[in-house]
Amino acid sequence: MTRRRILMVAYHFPPHAGSSGIQRTLRFARTLPRYGWDPVILSVAPFAYEQTSDALLADLPADVPIYRPWALDAKRHLSLFGRYPGLFARPDRWRSWWLPGVAAGLAATWRHRPEVIWSTFPIATAHRIGATLAGLTDLPWVADLRDPMAHDGYPQDAKLWTAYQKVERRVFATARAVVTVTPGCAAYYANRYPDAAGRIHVIRNAHAPTDPGPPVARTDNDGGSDGRITLLHSGIVYPWERDPTALLQAIARLLAHDPRLDERLRVIFRAPGDESWLRAKVAAAGVQTVVEVAPPLAYRAALEEMRRASALLLLQADNCNLQIPAKLYEYAYSGRPVLTLSDPAGETWREATRLQLGPCARLDEPVAIAALIKGVLDQALPAPPEVNGEDYENRSAALASLLDRLAAPSRQ
Incomplete structure (x- = not known):
C-alpha cells in the first residue's frame, strides 16, 4: 500500500477536554493509516484550552507528529476585569493562533511532505490556517464543517456573523473539497454556493464503539441502584x-x-x-x-x-x-x-x-x-436496536477515498 501524509489542522485535539468534537479528528487520525494515509497534526499549545485531560492521548499512536504552536484565548488571556476587545475574538477567541499556526504548518509541510491539507470547524481560525497553507503550498485543501458557519440567524452577533461569512466564502471559493456532516447542511450550502456544489461531500460524525471495553448488557432499565x-x-x-x-x-x-x-x-x-x-x-x-x-x-x-x-x-x-x-x-x-x-x-x-x-x-x-x-x-423504554456501521472505520474509509481522488492529480 502506498503511504501518503495528510496535515490535519484542528483546535479540538487531546489534551483538550470538555467537548465530544474532539473525537472526529482523533478517530480519523487513528484510523486513516489503515487506508494508506498517515496524519500529521497541527493543533494548539495546551494552555489555550480551558480544560485538559491526558486520558485520550494514549489513543493516538506514539509516532504521529504533532505540532502545537501557541494561541491565546481572548476571554482568558486578553481580558481586563472580565472584558476584552471584540476584535480579538473574531472569528473566534483563538484568532491569535493564525500566524503561529501558519508558521508551524509550513514547517510541518517542509518536513513531512503531506499531499493534502485538512482543517475542521467550529473553530474558524483552523480554516484560516488551512486556507493560507493551501495558498502558500499549492496543496489541495479539504475544509471540514462539523457545523454550518454563517447561516440564517446565527451567529446572533452581527460582527461575528460577518467574520464567519468572510471565512465561509473563502472556504467555498478555494477549498478543493468541503465536507459536511449532514445531508441537510450539504444541500443548504449547495444552494448558497451553486458553483461549489460538486465539491461538497457528506461524511457524518460517528463513534468508536470498541473503545470503552465490554458493553453493559442491553436490557430494559427500570431505574438506578436506588430504584429511581x-x-x-x-x-x-x-x-x-x-x-x-x-x-x-x-x-x-x-x-x-x-x-x-x-x-x-x-x-x-x-x-x-x-x-x-x-x-x-x-x-x-x-x-x-x-x-x-x-x-x-x-x-x-x-x-x-x-x-x-x-x-x-x-x-x-x-x-x-x-x-x-x-x-x-x-x-x-x-x-x-x-x-x-x-x-x-x-x-x-x-x-x-x-x-x-x-x-x-x-x-x-x-x-x-x-x-x-x-x-x-x-413503563421502562426498551433498549434500541443495536447500531452497526456508524463508526469511524466506515467514515475513515469514505474520507480516505476522497483524499485519494484529490491527491491523485499531484502524482501524475
Whole structure:
C-alpha cells in the first residue's frame, strides 16, 4: 500500500477536554493509516484550552507528529476585569493562533511532505490556517464543517456573523473539497454556493464503539441502584442552541402533580459547561430535588455512565436544524434509549428516528416533554436496536477515498 501524509489542522485535539468534537479528528487520525494515509497534526499549545485531560492521548499512536504552536484565548488571556476587545475574538477567541499556526504548518509541510491539507470547524481560525497553507503550498485543501458557519440567524452577533461569512466564502471559493456532516447542511450550502456544489461531500460524525471495553448488557432499565429512573444529559448545554428551559418546566409540571417525584426520578446534566448558569436555571424552575448539575468525568467514565442510565437526553434547538450533535452517536452505541428533544424538521430528529433511538418531542414544548418523561416513569423504554456501521472505520474509509481522488492529480 502506498503511504501518503495528510496535515490535519484542528483546535479540538487531546489534551483538550470538555467537548465530544474532539473525537472526529482523533478517530480519523487513528484510523486513516489503515487506508494508506498517515496524519500529521497541527493543533494548539495546551494552555489555550480551558480544560485538559491526558486520558485520550494514549489513543493516538506514539509516532504521529504533532505540532502545537501557541494561541491565546481572548476571554482568558486578553481580558481586563472580565472584558476584552471584540476584535480579538473574531472569528473566534483563538484568532491569535493564525500566524503561529501558519508558521508551524509550513514547517510541518517542509518536513513531512503531506499531499493534502485538512482543517475542521467550529473553530474558524483552523480554516484560516488551512486556507493560507493551501495558498502558500499549492496543496489541495479539504475544509471540514462539523457545523454550518454563517447561516440564517446565527451567529446572533452581527460582527461575528460577518467574520464567519468572510471565512465561509473563502472556504467555498478555494477549498478543493468541503465536507459536511449532514445531508441537510450539504444541500443548504449547495444552494448558497451553486458553483461549489460538486465539491461538497457528506461524511457524518460517528463513534468508536470498541473503545470503552465490554458493553453493559442491553436490557430494559427500570431505574438506578436506588430504584429511581435516571435521565442523563452528558455534555455541553448551550443557552440558545440547547436551551433546557422547556425541559425544566416539564419537570416542574411533573413535580407539581407529584411532590415525591424525587423518589422516582433523577435528571443529571453531566459536564454542561457553564454550571453556575445551569444551576441558576434549575433553581428558578424549582426542580433542585430532581435535577443535578454534575462536573465532568474522564471520557471512558462518561461513556460508562451513559451505559448505566435509564435513558439519555439529547437536546437540539430548531436554530441548529442543519446539524447533529456528535453526542448522538456516542448515545447510539451506549445501548440505552434516547429521549430526543429537538425539531421534527431538523437533522437531529431525523437521525434519531432513522437509528430508532427512542421517542422524540419538540424541545420548546413543556407539555409534550412532560408526557414523554411520564411515559418513561410509567413503563421502562426498551433498549434500541443495536447500531452497526456508524463508526469511524466506515467514515475513515469514505474520507480516505476522497483524499485519494484529490491527491491523485499531484502524482501524475
